[in-house]
Amino acid sequence: MLMVHKFGGTSLADTQKICNAAARVVETKRQGNSVLVVVSAMDDTTDKLIKLAGEITDVPSTREMDVLLSTGEQVSAALLAMAISDFGEQAVSLTGSQVGIATDDCHGDARITRINPTRLHKELEAGHIPVVTGFQGISDTGAITTLGRGGSDTTAVALAAAVHADLCEIFTDVEGIYTTDPWMVPEARKLESISYDEMLVLASLGAGVLQPQSVKFAKKHNIKLHVRSSFTHKPGTIVQGAEPVQKGVSISGIAYDLNVANLLLYVFPNDMLIYNKIFDSLVAHGITADIITHSTTRNNINGVSIVITKDNLQKALRALQGLEEVSLNENFFYNENVAKVSIVGSGHLADSQVMGKVFQAITEVGSNVQMISTTEIWMSCIVDVDKVKDIVRIIHNKLQLGHG
Amino acid sequence: MLMVHKFGGTSLADTQKICNAAARVVETKRQGNSVLVVVSAMDDTTDKLIKLAGEITDVPSTREMDVLLSTGEQVSAALLAMAISDFGEQAVSLTGSQVGIATDDCHGDARITRINPTRLHKELEAGHIPVVTGFQGISDTGAITTLGRGGSDTTAVALAAAVHADLCEIFTDVEGIYTTDPWMVPEARKLESISYDEMLVLASLGAGVLQPQSVKFAKKHNIKLHVRSSFTHKPGTIVQGAEPVQKGVSISGIAYDLNVANLLLYVFPNDMLIYNKIFDSLVAHGITADIITHSTTRNNINGVSIVITKDNLQKALRALQGLEEVSLNENFFYNENVAKVSIVGSGHLADSQVMGKVFQAITEVGSNVQMISTTEIWMSCIVDVDKVKDIVRIIHNKLQLGHG
Numbered sequence: 001m002l003m004v005h006k007f008g009g010t011s012l013a014d015t016q017k018i019c020n021a022a023a024r025v026v027e028t029k030r031q032g033n034s035v036l037v038v039v040s041a042m043d044d045t046t047d048k049l050i051k052l053a054g055e056i057t058d059v060p061s062t063r064e065m066d067v068l069l070s071t072g073e074q075v076s077a078a079l080l081a082m083a084i085s086d087f088g089e090q091a092v093s094l095t096g097s098q099v100g101i102a103t104d105d106c107h108g109d110a111r112i113t114r115i116n117p118t119r120l121h122k123e124l125e126a127g128h129i130p131v132v133t134g135f136q137g138i139s140d141t142g143a144i145t146t147l148g149r150g151g152s153d154t155t156a157v158a159l160a161a162a163v164h165a166d167l168c169e170i171f172t173d174v175e176g177i178y179t180t181d182p183w184m185v186p187e188a189r190k191l192e193s194i195s196y197d198e199m200l201v202l203a204s205l206g207a208g209v210l211q212p213q214s215v216k217f218a219k220k221h222n223i224k225l226h227v228r229s230s231f232t233h234k235p236g237t238i239v240q241g242a243e244p245v246q247k248g249v250s251i252s253g254i255a256y257d258l259n260v261a262n263l264l265l266y267v268f269p270n271d272m273l274i275y276n277k278i279f280d281s282l283v284a285h286g287i288t289a290d291i292i293t294h295s296t297t298r299n300n301i302n303g304v305s306i307v308i309t310k311d312n313l314q315k316a317l318r319a320l321q322g323l324e325e326v327s328l329n330e331n332f333f334y335n336e337n338v339a340k341v342s343i344v345g346s347g348h349l350a351d352s353q354v355m356g357k358v359f360q361a362i363t364e365v366g367s368n369v370q371m372i373s374t375t376e377i378w379m380s381c382i383v384d385v386d387k388v389k390d391i392v393r394i395i396h397n398k399l400q401l402g403h404g
Numbered sequence: 405m406l407m408v409h410k411f412g413g414t415s416l417a418d419t420q421k422i423c424n425a426a427a428r429v430v431e432t433k434r435q436g437n438s439v440l441v442v443v444s445a446m447d448d449t450t451d452k453l454i455k456l457a458g459e460i461t462d463v464p465s466t467r468e469m470d471v472l473l474s475t476g477e478q479v480s481a482a483l484l485a486m487a488i489s490d491f492g493e494q495a496v497s498l499t500g501s502q503v504g505i506a507t508d509d510c511h512g513d514a515r516i517t518r519i520n521p522t523r524l525h526k527e528l529e530a531g532h533i534p535v536v537t538g539f540q541g542i543s544d545t546g547a548i549t550t551l552g553r554g555g556s557d558t559t560a561v562a563l564a565a566a567v568h569a570d571l572c573e574i575f576t577d578v579e580g581i582y583t584t585d586p587w588m589v590p591e592a593r594k595l596e597s598i599s600y601d602e603m604l605v606l607a608s609l610g611a612g613v614l615q616p617q618s619v620k621f622a623k624k625h626n627i628k629l630h631v632r633s634s635f636t637h638k639p640g641t642i643v644q645g646a647e648p649v650q651k652g653v654s655i656s657g658i659a660y661d662l663n664v665a666n667l668l669l670y671v672f673p674n675d676m677l678i679y680n681k682i683f684d685s686l687v688a689h690g691i692t693a694d695i696i697t698h699s700t701t702r703n704n705i706n707g708v709s710i711v712i713t714k715d716n717l718q719k720a721l722r723a724l725q726g727l728e729e730v731s732l733n734e735n736f737f738y739n740e741n742v743a744k745v746s747i748v749g750s751g752h753l754a755d756s757q758v759m760g761k762v763f764q765a766i767t768e769v770g771s772n773v774q775m776i777s778t779t780e781i782w783m784s785c786i787v788d789v790d791k792v793k794d795i796v797r798i799i800h801n802k803l804q805l806g807h808g
Contacts, residue, residue, distance in 0.1 A: 015459035049479070055419035056483055057490040064489070067497045068482035071475035075453070078472035079460055085468070086461040093471045097501070098546060142502055 001166040002124070003028055006038040006134065006156035010173035011230035012076045013043035015083075021171070021230060022083035025129060029089055034124050036163060037091075037131045038156040039080055041072025058314070062107035066136070066146045070096070073133035073152070081131045091129040094119065096136040096144070101155065103137035103145045109286070110145035111213075112137060112154065115162040124163065132159060149311075150211035157214045161221035168223050170210065171230035176237030177202070177209060179401040180254035185393045187402035191252070193238040198252045198344065201378055205255040205342035215239070251345035251354070251399050256392055260290065260340045261313040262370065262382060263306040263320070266331035274325040275304060285319040287312045290340075291373040291380060301331075305371050307382060310336055338370060339388040342380040343395065354399065355379065361394035362387075405570040406528070407432055410442040410538065410560035414577035415634035416480045417447035419487075425575070425634060426487035429533060433493055438528050440567060441495075441535045442560040443484055445476025462718070466511035470540070470550045474500070477537035477556070485535045495533040498523065500540035500548070505559065507541035507549045513690070514549035515617075516541060516558065519566040528567070536563060553715075554615030561618045565625035572627050574614065575634035580641030581606070581613060583805040584658040589797045591806035595656070597642040602656045602748065605782055609659040609746035619643070655749035655758070655803050660796055664694065664744045665717040666774065666786060667710040667724070670735035678729040679708060689723040691716045694744075695777040695784060705735075709775050711786060714740055742774060743792040746784040747799065758803065759783065765798035766791075 005028065007021045029035045049068050053060045060068075077093035084091035100116030123130045134152025137145050147154050153170060160168040177199065178188040194202075196219035203212040209227055218225050218239065228236025267274055282289060291307040308316055313336060320326045343354060355374070362369055362383060371382040383391055396402065409432065411425045433439045453472050457464045464472075481497035488495035504520030527534045538556025543549050551558050557574060564572040581603065582592040598606075600623035607616040613631055622629050622643065632640025671678055686693060695711040712720055717740060724730045747758060759778070762785060766773055771791040777784045787795055800806065 015456055018460060052419055052479075052483060053486060056422060056487045059490075060486045061489055064482045064485045064497055067485075067499075068479060071478045074475045074478075075456075075472060078468045079456060081468045081471075082457060082464045083460045085465055086463075093468055095471075095548075144499075 002034045002036070002163060004036050004038060004156050004160040004163075004165045004168040006152060006168065006170045007040065007076075007080070007230060008152065008170070008172045009040040009043045009045070011171050012039060012041075012080065015079065017230075018042075018076070018079050019083050019086075022080055022087055024171070024230065025080075025084055026087040026089050029129060035129050036120060036124065036159060036165065037080065037084075037129060038134045038152055038159060039073055039076045039131060040134050040152040041069075042076050042079075045072040045075070059318075063143060066107045066144050069146055070133070070136040070144050073135050077131045077133045081129075084129055084131070089129055090127065091131050092123055093131045093133070094123075095133050096155075097138040099130075099132050099159075101137035101158070103139055103147070105139040105141065105143065105145065106286070107143070107145055109148040110137060110139070112147070112158050115158055117159075117162040120159070120163055147213070148211075151213075153211040153214035154217060157217040157221070157223050157225070160223045161217065165223070167226060168218070169226045169228060171228060172209060173229065173231070174209060175229040175232065175234055176227050177239070178253065179251075180392055180396050181256065184256075184389050185396045187393075187396060189402050191237050193240070194252065195241050196239060197242070198346075199239045201344045202253050202255050205257065205340070205344060205378060205380060210239070251343060251401060253344050253401070254392055254396055254399075255342045255344060256388055257340040257342070258385060258388070259310045260307050260338055260382070261310045261334060261336040262338050263308065263316065264303065264333040264335070265326065265329065266301050266303045267329065268301060274323070277323055277325065278304075278306075278320060281319045281323060282306075282308075282316060285315055287316050287319065291371055291382065293371050293373065307338075307340065307371065335370075337385045338382050339385040340380050340382055341388060341391055341395070342378050343399070344378045346377050357398040358395055361391050361398060364394055365390040367391065406438045406440070406567060408440050408442060408560050408564040408567075408569045408572040410556060410572065410574045411444065411480075411484070411634060412556065412574070412576045413444040413447045413449070415575045416443060416445075416484065419483065421634075422446075422480070422483050423487050423490075426484055426491055428575070428634065429484075429488055430491040430493050433533060439533050440524060440528065440563060440569065441484065441488075441533060442538045442556055442563060443477055443480045443535060444538050444556040445473075446480050446483075449476040449479070463722075467547060470511045470548050473550055474537070474540040474548050477539050481535045481537045485533075488533055488535070493533055494531065495535050496527055497535045497537070498527075499537050500559075501542040503534075503536050503563075505541035505562070507543055507551070509543040509545065509547065509549065510690070511547070511549055513552040514541060514543070516551070516562050519562055521563075521566040524563070524567055551617070552615075554618075557615040557618035558621060561621040561625070561627050561629070564627045565621065569627065571630060572622070573630045573632060575632060576613060577633065577635070578613060579633040579636065579638055580631050581643070582657065583655075584796055584800050585660065588660075588793050589800045591800060593806050595641050597644070598656065599645050600643060601646070602750075603643045605748045606657050606659050609661065609744070609748060609782060609784060614643070655747060655805060657748050657805070658796055658800055658803075659746045659748060660792055661744040661746070662789060662792070663714045664711050664742055664786070665714045665738060665740040666742050667712065667720065668707065668737040668739070669730065669733065670705050670707045671729075671733065672705060678727070681727055681729065682708075682710075682724060685723045685727060686710075686712075686720060689719055691720050691723070695775055695786065697775050697777065709786075711744065711775065739774075741789045742786050743789040744784050744786055745792060745795055745799070746782050747803070748782045750781050761802040762799055765795050765802060768798055769794040771795065
């Protein structure tokens with residue numbers, strides 16, 4: 001079999017763990033497989049580099065951030081290649097540029113446009129183990145680009161597609177995909193398998209194990225994923241296939257996302273044209289709004305709430321304060337002490353008892369729902385960040401997700 | 405003027421120093437110059453990376469070491485480019501590969517074979533400030549290579565030659581070239597100027613301020629160098645021109661080198677063929693012998709001493725212990741607790757009183773000369789490493805180098 005092994009930052013947190021990962025790769029290779037490895041940066045390397053940039057400027061050039069951050073994966077690729085070679089197999093580290101991972105030029109959030117698998121095939125045919133830096137590529141002008149947080153998953157799946165791998169194993173610090181975060185809710189249950197679509201929704205709503213883009217890629221190219229722990233040999237969760245046909249409401253899990261912030265603006269009815277300006281300005285600055293709600297208060301004042309990622313908050317504030325209508329409006333607020341809790345499943349969630357249980361849970365912990373957004377297959381609430389753990393645990397219990 | 409500014413690791417040790425370096429670059433630019441910047445890795449980054457590799461394997465692949473170490477300069481280039489942009493000038497970081505710095509494939513000690521200045525000219529003509537990673541290039545097969553310790557100086561001078569710069573300023577943590585290390589001997593005197601040849605000898609013998617290869621390059625292309633402190637605006641030392649014609653003995657300085665180790669082998673006269681094998685084996689492993697001395701003891705036993713860099717010691721030991729004649733010889737020793745002290749000047753040093761003063765100094769501190777090697781323009785002694793500071797200070801005083 002031709003296998004892709006992807007190791008996340010926690011699986012490469014120190015040199016001991018890098019040696020463990022190397023042992024894992026060598027074991028797979030010696031079972032008669034060809035192995036292609038994709039690595040993330042060691043543990044908190046990326047955060048440390050971001051901190052360095054933050055000491056220099058509040059508004060780092062996105063091009064230079066990519067040059068900076070891409071070094072993290074280069075370090076882990078070199079170290080893992082050394083460790084594999086120390087076990088007696090031939091490994092060769094390759095950067096995104098060396099592999100030929102072409103992307104668009106959207107620095108910090110680039111999309112892979114094509115991959116030239118020639119070099120990889122050459123190394124694999126020679127019996128070598130290529131160790132490729134995840135998360136990064138090269139633009140048409142030769143600039144280093146990065147794919148955004150968690151982009152190494154996308155690299156792994158895209159390379160698996162490019163070389164027609166039989167299986168893409170994502171090694172991480174949890175044993176698979178759970179009904180919710182097992183660090184937060186001990187009763188969380190590991191799923192044996194999950195469809196691409198369910199996984200995509202879970203991932204999109206903040207289940208940190210896989211990046212949504214990687215799941216889309218896997219679905220499109222029909223790449224079988226195996227999400228598993230690098231610290232045990234237990235089977236993890238297989239991601240493949242279509243959504244199971246089920247009657248009624250079925251919940252696959254609860255995701256939460258701490259990387260959110262909320263913008264709030266109250267305006268008089270005749271000022272509503274400002275909405276266009278706000279969204280135009282956000283789009284022009286590359287900021288995607290997640291949930292948007294609009295309401296009219298008793299005083300006939302319109303309120304709009306916009307959820308964005310916390311990473312984008314400073315950029316959004318600068319963009320919006322450049323608009324006179326916002327900078328002169330005393331009723332513009334933002335809140336970064338929020339989190340998004342999402343219940344993912346199928347059936348009409350909003351019509352079911354699920355919503356009632358969610359409100360019960362939020363009331364029980366003394367929080368309130370600041371925003372709510374529902375579709376047929378998920379329901380997201382914005383809640384106080386310091387209550388998120390209790391809310392998730394109580395919803396998980398009320399929906400009896402621990403029982404399988 | 406077209407200026408090259410090269411910043412060493414101590415000038416980029418933290419983000420505050422990176423901002424200072426950026427201010428320096430911006431100042432030069434705003435005086436009406438074009439500026440091209442070359443950077444080393446931040447302070448002890450390279451040592452930290454070497455330590456990581458050492459935790460994984462005793463014999464890291466030299467190819468992978470280059471992939472690992474080259475990240476250090478990439479981090480400082482990105483951060484410095486951000487800092488310059490924060491001052492309002494347009495900077496763009498470029499890796500060795502992006503600039504087109506082609507090298508041979510001698511990983512860890514590569515030589516620059518050619519530079520394609522197209523990209524640099526394009527950026528300079530647009531009024532941008534290119535910030536180039538020092539120390540690294542790319543081989544003909546596309547692999548990342550490094551130039552060896554201090555290689556950023558060579559990058560700076562080679563780029564200065566490639567773009568026909570008017571001046572190459574080397575910013576460091578000392579105020580110029582001194583008669584000896586000013587950290588070690590407070591009486592050391594700063595030289596206003598020094599010829600390429602004198603500088604080359606000083607650098608070759610361990611004066612750490614400039615890498616010898618960079619001085620050779622500067623001489624060949626007649627690049628005027630200015631070695632100066634990044635922390636003051638005082639003029640430093642100009643390196644240019646030919647050696648001054650002087651009568652008699654003239655001493656330009658005292659260099660020392662802690663990165664040395666000594667190999668010792670005693671053999672019977674009829675075993676001397678082993679010498680060939682030893683030197684063949686060292687050459688085959690890319691290890692250059694620095695000083696070699698040979699002596700015959702009273703018992704008619706031949707002793708050979710070979711000085712190599714301490715960095716190469718483990719590699720040399722493995723190479724030599726692979727030779728049966730060495731591994732079976734009980735009289736094979738090595739010593740890493742040594743240092744090399746070199747007196748550099750012109751005239752017949754060995755015939756002069758200089759040698760006597762050197763022996764006096766070594767005797768005064770209770771050390772002994774383990775090896776000595778002289779030419780017309782320098783004299784090197786191998787001494788105990790823990791006595792090196794006292795020896796250098798006493799020789800400096802005895803030769804009255806502090807008086808100009």
